[in-house]
Amino acid sequence: MRAIDYFSLPSPCYILESHKLDSNLAILNRVQQESGAKILLALKGYAFWRRFQNVRQILSGSAASGIYEARLGFEEIGGRESAKDVCVFSPAFKPEEITALLPIATHIIFNSFAQFQAHKLTIEEKNKQLKALGLSPISMGLRVNPLYSEVTPAIYNPCAPKSRLGITPDQFQKGVESHGLSGISGLHFHTHCEQDSYALERTLTHIQKHFGAYIPQMQWINFGGGHHITRADYDVDHLISLLKEFRATHCPNTSTADAIELFLEPGEAVGWQCGFLLAEVIDIVENDGQIAILDTSASAHMPDCLEMPYRPSLAKISKASGEIEPDKGEWHERDKNKKVGSYRYRFGGPTCLSGDIIGDFSFDSPLCVGDRIIFEDMLHYTIVKNTTFNGVPLPSLGVIENGTFTLLKSFSYTDYKERN
Numbered sequence: 001m002r003a004i005d006y007f008s009l010p011s012p013c014y015i016l017e018s019h020k021l022d023s024n025l026a027i028l029n030r031v032q033q034e035s036g037a038k039i040l041l042a043l044k045g046y047a048f049w050r051r052f053q054n055v056r057q058i059l060s061g062s063a064a065s066g067i068y069e070a071r072l073g074f075e076e077i078g079g080r081e082s083a084k085d086v087c088v089f090s091p092a093f094k095p096e097e098i099t100a101l102l103p104i105a106t107h108i109i110f111n112s113f114a115q116f117q118a119h120k121l122t123i124e125e126k127n128k129q130l131k132a133l134g135l136s137p138i139s140m141g142l143r144v145n146p147l148y149s150e151v152t153p154a155i156y157n158p159c160a161p162k163s164r165l166g167i168t169p170d171q172f173q174k175g176v177e178s179h180g181l182s183g184i185s186g187l188h189f190h191t192h193c194e195q196d197s198y199a200l201e202r203t204l205t206h207i208q209k210h211f212g213a214y215i216p217q218m219q220w221i222n223f224g225g226g227h228h229i230t231r232a233d234y235d236v237d238h239l240i241s242l243l244k245e246f247r248a249t250h251c252p253n254t255s256t257a258d259a260i261e262l263f264l265e266p267g268e269a270v271g272w273q274c275g276f277l278l279a280e281v282i283d284i285v286e287n288d289g290q291i292a293i294l295d296t297s298a299s300a301h302m303p304d305c306l307e308m309p310y311r312p313s314l315a316k317i318s319k320a321s322g323e324i325e326p327d328k329g330e331w332h333e334r335d336k337n338k339k340v341g342s343y344r345y346r347f348g349g350p351t352c353l354s355g356d357i358i359g360d361f362s363f364d365s366p367l368c369v370g371d372r373i374i375f376e377d378m379l380h381y382t383i384v385k386n387t388t389f390n391g392v393p394l395p396s397l398g399v400i401e402n403g404t405f406t407l408l409k410s411f412s413y414t415d416y417k418e419r420n
C-alpha cells in the first residue's frame with residue numbers, strides 16, 4: 001500500500017510514481033542492450049519532461065511529430081551533441097518548419113516523395129555545414145504503408161482505407177521510378193497500437209513483401225511505436241530475437257558494412273502504468289441511479305475514455321476512514337446476475353458536455369462527497385491531450401519519489417485565458 005496521505009495532495013493531479021517509470025525503462029534498456037536496436041521516446045504519448053532524468057540516461061532519443069515535439073526532445077532528452085537522436089516525422093512539413101528543424105533533427109522522415117523533393121536541397125545544404133564541422137548529417141527517410149495493420153478502431157489504424165499516413169507500395173514504386181532513392185537512408189513504418197511482438201512479426205512479412213527490395217539500400221529502419229513492450233504479458237525475448245534476426249539478415253551496402261540500424265519509438269510503453277490521476281467527488285446527484293460529479297473530466301483530462309473508448313481502472317479512498325476500495329465492476333440492468341458491488345455510481349465530469357461520462361462503477365461501501373478517486377494508469381495520452389474545454393482547470397502535475405510527493409506544476413486561469 002502507498003503510505004501517502006491522499007487528502008493532503010492537490011486535486012485533480014496527475015502523479016508520476018517514479019519507480020514504476022524506472023521499471024519500464026529497465027525493460028526498454030534490456031531490449032536496447034540485447035537487440036542492438038535504439039529506442040526513442042515518442043513524445044506524442046508521453047511528454048512528462050519534468051521527470052526525464054532517467055529517460056535521458058537510458059533511451060536513445062526522441063521521436064517527434066513536428067517542431068514543438070522536436071524542440072522538447074532536443075532540449076530535455078538531447079540531440080546529436082549528446083549522442084541522442086531526434087527523429088521527426090510529419091504528414092507534411094512547411095518550409096519554415098524544416099528550417100526550424102535544421103539545428104535540432106538528426107532524422108527527418110517524409111510522408112511523400114513530393115515532400116522529400118521539396119525539402120531535400122535545404123537539408124543537403126545544412127548537411128554540408130554539419131560535415132564541415134565533423135558532425136553527423138541529418139538523415140532523410142520515407143514513411144511507408146505496408147497495407148497491413150491489426151489495429152482497431154479505424155481512428156487508430158494507419159493502414160485503414162484512404163489512410164494519408166505512409167507511402168503505399170504502388171506510390172513508392174512510382175516515386176522510385178521518377179525520383180530515385182538518392183538521399184534517402186531509411187524507411188519508417190508505424191502500424192501498431194498497444195500490440196505484441198507477434199503482430200510485429202506478421203507485419204514484417206508485409207514490409208518484406210512490399211519494400212524488401214529497397215531495404216538493402218537503407219542504413220536504418222524505424223519500426224514506429226505501438227509496441228506494448230512494458231506490459232506484463234509482452235514477450236520481450238521474442239521481440240529481441242525478431243530485432244536481432246532482422247539486423248542479421250539485412251546489411252546496408254554502405255562502406256561501413258555495419259548491420260542495419262533499427263529504431264523503435266514507443267510512447268505508451270514508456271509511460272505505461274507509471275502513475276495515476278487523483279480526483280475528488282464534489283457532489284452526488286440522483287437520476288435513475290446515483291451519479292457522482294468529480295473535479296476531473298473525461299473530455300478534458302481522460303479523452304481516450306471517450307475516443308477509444310475504454311473504462312479506466314480506479315479505486316475510491318474514503319475521506320472518513322482513509323480506506324482504499326478498488327472498483328468492483330461495471331453494472332448493467334440487463335446483466336442482473338453479475339456480481340458487482342452493491343453501491344453503484346456513474347462517474348461524470350464537471351463540464352456541461354452531456355457525454356462527459358467516465359463510466360459506471362460499483363463498490364461494497366457507499367461513496368461520499370469528499371472521497372478521493374485514483375484513476376490508474378493515467379500518465380500516457382492524457383496530459384499531452386488535455387484541454388481547458390469549458391474553462392475546467394488543468395490538473396496539477398506531481399511525482400512520488402521514495403514515498404514522498406512533490407508538486408511539479410500547477411496551472412491557473414492564465415493557462416485558460418491565454419489560449420482563447
Ligand SMILES: *Cc1c(COP(=O)(O)O)cnc(C)c1O
Pocket residue numbers: 042044045063089190192193194224225226227265266267268269
Ligand atoms: C503515435 C506514434 C508513436 C507512438 O505510439 P505509441 O502507441 O504511443 O507507442 C510512434 N511513432 C509515430 C509515428 C506515431 O504516430
